[in-house]
Amino acid sequence: MTSGTLAGTTLLVRHSWRRDRVLASLWGLALVAVAYASAAATSSLYPTVRDQVAAAEAINASPAIVALYGPILDVTSLGELAMTKMTVLYSVFVAALFVVLLRRHTRVEEESGRAELLGGTAIGRDAPLASAVVESSAIAVAIGLPTAAVNVAGGLPLAGSLAFGAGWIGIGLVAIGIGAVASQVSASARTCGAAAAGAIGAAYLLRAVGDTSVHWLSWATPFGWSTQLRAYSDPRWWVLALYAVLAVALLTGAQALRSRRDLGSGLVAARPGPADAAPGLTDALALALRVHTPTIAVWSAATAVLGAVLGAIVPNVGDLLDSEAAREVVARLGGDGAVERALIAAELSIVAIAVSCFGIAVIAHGGADEQAGRTELVLATGTSRARSFGATLLVALTGATWLLAVSGAAVALGYGIVGGDVGDTFGEILPAALAQAPAAWVVVALAALAFSVRASWTVAGWGAVALFVTLGQVGELLGLPAVVLGLSPYTHTPSMPVEAFAVVPEMVLTAIAAALLGVSWMRYRTRDLG
Template identity: 40%
Template structure:
């Protein structure tokens, strides 16, 4: 083994031990979701006619194609049942693998863990090699178990394997992207932001490319997520497309190692600009804003752009009126009676989930600051525990709320310009405001976990994703009502928002307040942990 890879095995064992619960949970979760969907799809679409009607309705609606992609074989049960998985869930898998690689590389450098381990026999390239091996293992695990789950659910074995290998190859490709991002940036948050940004760009390229008639344009072929769709599992099984993500990985992984050789430990190839000689931050509130505003600004820009784009798609909803199955599908996604309101409700609900993700990320900054030792230094001054915690928690609450206001206004503007109805701006904004309490519940949950079980802070993400899965696929899985009701998003009012929505919003806000009080109580009682 080259000297630069010395200690890779040790770091690999350490990384697998650190992820002994998280990684197997993710792998099993993806497989179980796929199995459940395969079983539910057979019940929802028992014959070829019902499949063709549903598939044709989806393919005829630009908004659905942009969100989920095309169905290339309308008669295929697998292609129809897994339409959400070829793009949407693939993007989630890509985020998981990117975060996993950065967790074991840049985040460990930032915390000083790798510098401490470097006191032993540890090669320069060992952390990156170990992280990529873990990501590859996880991607293959997801792919193989998913293939087994789909086959067990009654779908053809060859298509099941093609679908699973598509997930595995895409996970590997975005692991390589994260490996490069970890070398370019000087912090874990920046590396995560770069990786997630690349995933968002590729998802957008796929969405625009898939809208081309009669099939994908060259833009879809510029996206690794688009490649996963063009494997066309259960619709021809184009195995050769798997070569594309493998080739991308073969280019990016050596590039990541080459870039690692050109930088110092703890530094990035893109140097950070020095700050002013005299600081201007006065108090923990100003510090929280300084630490978080750039990330929030990036989220805000994405919300506005995405909102205008999806709002402008409302003009295509009328194409669904000729198909009763299509109307049922849109109502299932949006939950409202009117077709146009159902479409806007579905889009605003997605934005609400994203705002909740931001709220969790911002609230979990408390744990990041504590782990880095910054909290202990600040609490040694006149700053109190409650005031310091409130600075980041308050930013999470306010930030998620403003994001939803931007989402509502931008979606309304896009829709109003398309159908010449200015009233849609106000309606969509009110509907977006109704999503805020659910995001606050997740922020309160993050604070409660930080206060009592800080080592489980990452578990809030698992719970958020469970809520997302219940909302997207709970009906398909025939999930019990009590389980569906456990998600705060289940109680968020949808269009049209009336006075009847006030009690639900009040209850969600009360739950968020109770969780926050619980979190403050735990934070006041426990010691500051490293």
């Protein structure tokens, strides 16, 4: 790597930030807001040291909770208790952002042909990868430092907050390295995303095994380092060097791989498909299903595992809530009723947000196909615009509904197995999961509306999710008026199984989704492609 091969890096960094400023800002704000909400709310949930220790010990006593969130190494630390979810689980969301950014500015650019056009100018060969790394690293710092600041504002110690924020920066740098390597190995953006997601998932699973049984395995994954950092008890500052060493190793490897392949290719060549397509693929819907079937399968497996873990946590919730204040807050999440049912309702609302992301991803893929010119090829056949657009919408909406059903069944199974009563849980929890569908449809419809205006505007769907999550997490904490909190469709679905099914809000949300889809349909049929 020389100054000549890095020519134009600064210009590309500026261009990349211009493209990422909305996505990165919304994603970062949502993460920072959730961190602040957790820091500020925990002291009121567990007002005494006794309450805090009891909750921490209950978390450590549940293998399912430890597998999901990681252990609390110092049960007397308010900061560790407050950042239980943030330390490991939300680190995955941090990592996901930087995988998206690296893939966007490397493999996607090569697949679309734009990297080749840049290569014909004064831009150096190594500049695209270098600029993606520089920009993403700056964004990691821009998320980690505010996170440390809001944790201090939420009442947590300064030193621990700095260590925690640095840990998020470290996770971001490692994810940047993972994305950089995946973009060199893979021959397509889809394969690149799958490879990076698989690496992150494997690291998370390895950490779960280490935290629950083979403890030394926790040191073999950066998600385990997040816990071993001990940010809010006795910070091990040297652990931060592990992130840096791994990130440097990954980026060095990515650069070495970059020098050994041709532009547009991957070290693992893409397998050619059959010479003749199956007769069924002449239909737009069949093609859309064929394209998204692997994604649906992966999401189904992931939501099933997550649902089972969440369901297994529920029977142990009573041990976590020795504080009366904590019981009241959790009960309010799902209305009046048993704490266990309230927690199920809260879990299903979180699952609904995750499932909405699947629908947005399908819509975003349609936008990427249009920008890359693949939609034009489809429309050059006997397929109409309306049929092509409708196929994308149908896969997004039915796929999201299917995933809610899978999640509900998995939560019921996990809850029933641990609680000792599998038979009666499905009839109660599965409808509760499906009751979240109209809210997910509204979010997917918003993404479709943005897509119908311009193919590149699908990022607005992610912005909507970030806004609604932020309102749900910190809206009440900030004292926002009810009309603002009501902007999130997730606040209007019935909190089943605590509350009874409510027809009116479900019908209103469905009507809003239908109206948005109708406007999207009409707009897409009349606008220019691209």
